[in-house]
Amino acid sequence: xxxxxxxxxxxxxxxxxxxxxxxxxxxxxxxxxxxxxxxxxxxxxxxxxxxxxxxxxxxxxxxxxxxxxxxxxxxxxxxxxxxxxxxxxxxxxxxxxxxxxxxxxxxxxxxxxxxxxxxxxxxxxxxxxxxxxxxxxxxxxxxxxxxxxxxx
Amino acid sequence: xxxxxxxxxxxxxxxxxxxxxxxxxxxxxxxxxxxxxxxxxxxxxxxxxxxxxxxxxxxxxxxxxxxxxxxxxxxxxxxxxxxxxxxxxxxxxxxxxxxxxxxxxxxxxxxxxxxxxxxxxxxxxxxxxxxxxxxxxxxxxxxxxxxxxxxx
Numbered sequence: 001x002x003x004x005x006x007x008x009x010x011x012x013x014x015x016x017x018x019x020x021x022x023x024x025x026x027x028x029x030x031x032x033x034x035x036x037x038x039x040x041x042x043x044x045x046x047x048x049x050x051x052x053x054x055x056x057x058x059x060x061x062x063x064x065x066x067x068x069x070x071x072x073x074x075x076x077x078x079x080x081x082x083x084x085x086x087x088x089x090x091x092x093x094x095x096x097x098x099x100x101x102x103x104x105x106x107x108x109x110x111x112x113x114x115x116x117x118x119x120x121x122x123x124x125x126x127x128x129x130x131x132x133x134x135x136x137x138x139x140x141x142x143x144x145x146x147x148x149x150x151x152x
Numbered sequence: 153x154x155x156x157x158x159x160x161x162x163x164x165x166x167x168x169x170x171x172x173x174x175x176x177x178x179x180x181x182x183x184x185x186x187x188x189x190x191x192x193x194x195x196x197x198x199x200x201x202x203x204x205x206x207x208x209x210x211x212x213x214x215x216x217x218x219x220x221x222x223x224x225x226x227x228x229x230x231x232x233x234x235x236x237x238x239x240x241x242x243x244x245x246x247x248x249x250x251x252x253x254x255x256x257x258x259x260x261x262x263x264x265x266x267x268x269x270x271x272x273x274x275x276x277x278x279x280x281x282x283x284x285x286x287x288x289x290x291x292x293x294x295x296x297x298x299x300x301x302x303x304x
Contacts, residue, residue, distance in 0.1 A: 022203045023272065026196040030282040039191030042278055044178040044220045051174045068196045069221045069274055120175065122221055122274070126194055130182040 007078045008085040011035065011104040012092070015066065026100060028066050029126045035104070037062075040129035044122055047072060047115040054112025054148035059135045062128045063105040070121025071095030074103055077110040077146050091149050095121060110139065112148045159230045160237040163187070163256040164244070167218065178252060180218050181278045187256070189214075192281035196274055199224060199267040205290075206264025206300040212287045214280045215257040222273025223247030226255060229262040229298050243301050247273060262291065264300045 013035065018025040029036065040061065047053075047070075055077065065074060075091040093099050093116065105111050115121050129135075141147055165187065170177040181188065192213065199205075199222075207229065217226060227243040245251050245268065257263050267273050281287075293299055 022205055023198040023200045023267075026198065028194045028196065030193040031191050032282050039183050041182040042180045042194050042276075044180065044276075046175040046178065046220070048175045053174055068198070068276075115175075124194075124196075124220075124276070130184050 005090070007076055007088050007090050007109065008083050009106040010076055010090070010109070013102040013104065015100055015102055017100055026068050028124060029064060029102065038128050040127040041131055042124065042126045043131070044124050047113060047121050047123060049115050049118045049120065052112070052114040052148060052150065054141055055110035055139050055144050055146070056112060057110050057137050057139060058107050060107050060129060061135060062107060063111070064126040065094065065103045065105070066101070066124050067094035067099065068122055068124055070119055071099065071116040072121045072123055073114040073116055073151050075112050075148050076105060077144065079110055079144065080108050089146060089149065093151070110144055110146070114148065114151060116151055157242070158237070159228055159240050159242050159261065160235050161258040162228055162242070162261070165254040165256065167252055167254055169252055178220050180276060181216060181254065190280050192279040193283055194276065194278045195283070196276050199265060199273050199275060201267050201270045201272065204264070204266040204300060204302065206293055207262035207291050207296050208264060208288065209262050209291060210259050210288045212259055212281060214259060215263070216278045217246065217255045217257070218253070218276050219246035219251065220274055220276055222271055223251065223268040224273045224275055225266040225268055225303050227264050227300050228257060229296065231262055231296065232260050241298060241301065245303070262296055262298070266300065266303060268303055
C-alpha cells in the first residue's frame with residue numbers, strides 16, 4: 001500500500017477558530033467560499049469510544065467533514081480506476097487541538113473513521129446532495145482488501 | 153412580560169435521531185425540506201459552563217439552531233413593533249435527551265443563550281446568509297429592558 005500526503009481530489013481546508021471568554025466559535029462552511037458548490041444536507045454522526053467503521057463509499061455525494069467535539073481518525077483509500085493516486089491510503093486525525101479543519105472527500109473514494117480517545121466524538125458533515133441510501137454503500141475491509149490504519 | 157408557547161415566526165422542527173451500535177446519527181437540515189430557503193453558513197459556537205449571553209439580534213439573518221452536544225437554554229424576546237406577539241418572551245432548552253430539535257429564529261427578534269450543566273455545550277447554526285457583522289448586534293439586557301430567564 002502506497003502512502004502519500006494527498007489523494008487526488010481530497011482537500012484539507014484550514015478553518016477559523018475564534019476564542020473569547022464565552023467559548024470558541026468554530027467555522028465550518030460558507031456559501032461564499034470559492035470551493036463551495038451547493039448545499040445538500042448538514043448532519044452529525046456521534047461516534048462512541050472504541051468504534052471503528054470502514055469502509056464507506058458514495059457514488060455521487062461529496063463529504064465535508066469537521067470534528068467540533070472529541071477526536072476522530074478518518075482514513076481514505078483510493079480504489080478509483082482512473083485515479084493518479086490509485087492504491088494510496090491516507091489518514092487524518094480530526095479534532096481539537098490541532099485538527100480543526102475541513103476534510104473534503106469526493107465521490108468514489110473509500111473512507112472510514114475511528115473514534116480516538118475515551119469520550120464520544122462528533123463528526124459534522126455538510127454534503128452537496130441530501131442523503132440518498134441508493135448512492136452510498138458500506139463495504140467490509142475484507143471485500144475491499146485494505147485495512148483501516150487503526151490508531152492504538 | 154407576557155409568556156406564551158410561540159412567538160410569531162419562531163419554529164420548532166422535530167429532527168431525526170437514529171441510534172445504532174456505533175453511535176447516534178443526528179439530522180440537522182436538508183435542502184429538500186419544504187421549510188428550507190437557502191444556505192448561508194454553518195458554524196458552531198461552543199459555550200462554556202456558566203456562560204450567559206443576551207441579547208443578540210440580526211436584522212437580516214435567520215438562525216437555525218440545534219444542540220448536538222451538551223445543553224443550552226435559548227430565550228427569545230419579541231420587540232418587533234408590528235408583531236402580534238410583541239412583548240412576549242419564550243425559552244427553549246436544547247440538547248439531549250428530549251431537546252434535540254431545530255429552533256428557527258427569524259430576523260429582528262432578540263435572543264440569548266445560557267450553557268446548562270457543567271460541560272461545554274455546542275450550538276450549531278445553519279443560517280440563510282453568511283455572517284456579516286454589519287447586520288448583527290449585541291445589546292445589553294439593560295438597554296433592551298428585559299432579563300434573560302435564567303435556569304438555576
